[in-house]
Amino acid sequence: MSTNHHHEPNIFQLEPVEVTHDVIARTRSRGSRYWGIVGLLAALLVIGLVGLAMRMGSDTTKLGYYAATFSFLFTTTQTAPLVSVAFRMAKNHWRRPIARASELFAIVGLFNLLIFIPLMLALPSTEGRWTIWIQAASWSPHVFDTMMLVSLVLCGLGLLWAGAIPDFASLRDQGGNRIHRTLAMGWQGTVRQWKIQRGLLGFLGAFYFMGIIWTHYVISSDFSMSLVPGWVDSIYPTFHALSGLQAALATMLITAYVLRRWGGYKDYIPMETFWGMSKIFIATSLLWFYFWWSAFITYWYGRQVGEQHVLQLINFGPYIYAFIIAFLFCCVFAVLLLMWNPIRKNPGALAAIAVMVLVGLFFDRVRLFVSSWSVSDLRNQHQLDHVPGTVLPEAPDIMIIVGLIAGAILVYMLASRLIPVMSIWEMRELKLYQRSRMLVRKKVMVLGKPE
C-alpha cells in the first residue's frame, strides 16, 4: 500500500489467466437477484406493449410520448457504443474496462428497431409539408429512415461481434455452448487474425460513427421538426446528436457504476475510467447549452412570427416545465456539479448526475417530440399560426414510457448472459501496457502508447 505518504499507481493487478477465468465465471453465474430483476423488467415490458396496443390506431397527435420514448431510447442506447468507438480511435486506455459494456448496447438496437416499426407506420406522409427529402416521394422518410436504422443496427451488431471474437473463443475453449463456437469463427489468435480484427473494428467503428450522426439527422428531422410548419432549424439534428453523446456518456457512467458496485468488477473499472468520461461529460453539457443557444438566439433575434411560435412551442409555451427541467438537468446543474474535481472523482456522485441528465434528456425529448406530434396534422402551411396546448400523458403513455425503457434494460441484461460485459482481451492487453517505476521519490505509472 502507500509508502512515503504517496499513493501507489493504480495498476490493473489481475494476471491474464485470472482475467479470463474470472470474467467467464461472472458471465455464467447469475444469482436470484438477476433473475428477479429480469422478471420484473419483463412484466413491465408486457405492460408497455399493452399501452402501445391501446395507443395504436388513435389520433397521431396522441403519439408524442411514444415518439419521445423511442427518441430517448435511440439516443441513449444506440449512441452508447460511440463511447467505445470514439475512445478506441483516440487510443485511450481508460476506455478498456467499459468498451464491451458500451458496445453491448448495440444489441438494444434490435429492440429499438422493433418499436420503431409502429411509429414509422404512424408517421404522416410528407405531402403538404417541408421535409429534408424536399421533392422526393411522400414515402421517403418511411423507407429511407428504416434503411438507415437497419443499417445502423447491423453495423452495431457487427461492431459488437468483431470486438468480442477473441472472447467468444475464450468462452468456447472454457466449455462454451454452440453459439460461442459459431461466433468465434475458428479464432486461434494468430497474428493475421488479430490484424483483421483490428481492421474490422476500425472500419465498423468509423461507419458506426458516421451512421449514428446521420441517423440522428433523419430521425430528428422526420419525426419531429418537419411535423411543425415553419420550423427550419439547421442545428437541430446536431443538437439531437450532441445530446445523444451526452446521454451515451451518462448511460455508460451508470453502467460502469452498476458493474463496479454490484457486478463484481471493482478491480477492473478504475477511477481513471470515470475521470476520463467525466471530462467529456462536462464538455457535452456545456455544448448542450451552446447548441441550444445558437438556435434560440437566431430565432429570438429574428422576431419573425413563425419562428416566435416555434420558440413558444418547444421552449416557453405549453412545454415550458419540460424545457426548464431539461435545461436545468442537462446543462445548468450538470455543469455546476461536474466542474468540481472531488465530484468527478466520485463514481457514485457521477452516476447520480448521470441519472439526473437522463431524466433531463427524457424531458427534452418530451418538449421536442410531444410538441411536434401535437401539430402533425397541419399541412400546406409555411408557418405555425397558433401554438397548440399541452398534451399531458395519459395512462397508455405512462405504460409505454415505463414499459419500453424496461424492455431496453431487459434486452441488455439478457445479452450480458451471452456476451461477457467485460472485454477479456482488452483487459489482458491493458496489463501489457502498464508498468510502475520511481520518478524522483514518487512511484508513478508508465503507460505504453503504441502507435
Place this chain on the structure above:
Amino acid sequence: MQDRKDLTDKQINDTLTNSILRTPLHWYILTGFFATIVLLGFVAVGILANRGLGMTGMNRPVYWGFFITNFVFWIGISHAGVMLSAILRLAQAEWRRPATRAAEVLTVFALGTAAMMPIVHLGRMWRFYWVFPYDWARGIWPDIRSPLVWDPHALSTYLIGSSLFIFVALIPDFAVLRDKTSGMAHSIYGALSMGFRGTVRQWRLQAIAGIILSALLLPVFVSVHSIVSWDFGMAMAIPAWHTTIFAPYFVIGAVHSGVAGVITVLILLRWLFRWDDFIRREHIDALGRLLFVVANAWLFFFALEFMFGLYHQEGTEVVVRDLWLFQTPWNVIFLVFIFTGYIIPVPMWLFRSVRRSFPLMLFTTILVNIGMWLERFLLIIPSMGRKHSFTFVWGDFAPSPIELMIVTATFALVFMLMLLFAKVFPLIPIFDIKEGNVLRDEIQIGRRTVQAVIREE
C-alpha cells in the same frame, strides 16, 4: 516509428534560443521581403483613407467584400491557438508540446490582423472607436443589440486573454533567456520573467495559471467566432445567412483552417530554424489525424447548412445555391473551394505516409486555407448580390487592386510578425519540451519496444 533524438537540457536550451541569440541571413531576407509587402499594404490603406471606399470594388448591393471575407478568414486562423494549446493541454496530449507556442502566437497575430479589417472597411477608419460604449462626446450610445457591436468586445476579450495566456506560458522561457543574455536584453528578459527561479511553488503557480487560463479561454474562443457568425446570422434579409447552424459551423470551419494554418507555420519554421529534432513526423502525423476529424465535422456542418437552405425552397435561398453550383464564375470558385478545402486534402490524410511527409502536409494545409478563404468569400458575396427578388437591384463584386494589395499585405504581416517574434522569444516552449523529456519512457513488450508516458496520479 518515431524519429526522435534524446537531447540534453543544455542542447534544448542552446538549439531553441539559437534563433534569438544568432540571426541567420535568410531571416533578414524573408523579414525584409514581407516588410516590403506590408509597407505597400499600408500605402494602399493610405490611398483608401484619402480617396474613400470608392477605390474598392464594393458597390450596391454588395457592401461587404474582400475586407470582411479576410476578417472572417483571419478570425478563423486565430482559433488554432486555443484549440491546440488549451484543449490538448487539458487532454494531456503529449504531442502538443512543440506546437503550442507557435499556435498561440499565431492566434494573437491573426486576431490583430483580423481586427484591422473592419477598421479598413469603415472607410473613415479614424472613427472606429465609435463602436465602443461612451457617450460624453456624442451624447449617444452604440446600439448594443447589434452583433456589429458585440464583435469588437468579443475580439478584444479574446486578444487580451490569449496574450495573457502566452505571457504566462513564456515566463519560464524568459528566465532561460535572462540567464543566457547580458546588458539591456538581460534586463528586459529579467523584468519579463518576473523573478522566476524555478522553485516548486513557482512551477505550481505557473501550471495552475495555465490550466485556469485554458479553461477560461475555451468559452471565449467559442464565443468569438460564434459572434462573428451572428454578424451574418442575425441579418434577416440576406439569403443563406439567417440559419441557426452558423455559430458552430463558423467555429468548426475556423478550427479547420486554424489547425491547417498551424501545421503550415510549423513546417515552415522547422525548415527556417532547423528544428528537425523538435518538430518531428509524429507531431504532424498527430496534427494530421486531428485535422482529418475536424475536416469531416466541418463537412457535416457544411452539408447541413447547404441542405437546410433548400429545405423550405424559398426563392432567394435557392437562387444562392443555384449561383454556387451553376452560375459562372461562382461555380468555378465553388469547385476550387470544395476541392482545395476538402476533396483533395482529406482523402490524402487517410494515408500515414502523407501525414508523415512534411512537403505533402505543407501542400495540403495550404490548399485547405485557400479553400477556406474562398468559402468565406462564397458565403458573403453571392448572398449580398441577390438579396432582393428583383433583378434591377442585383449586383456582383470584383476586387480592386487596392483590396488585393491590402489582403495580400495581411498575409505578409502575419508572417513578418511571426519572424519578428521568433527573433525575440522562443517559438517552441523550452520548458514544455524539457517536461516532455522527463515524462517520456519506453517499455518492452515481448521483442518490441513501445513508447510510453509517465502518468502522475
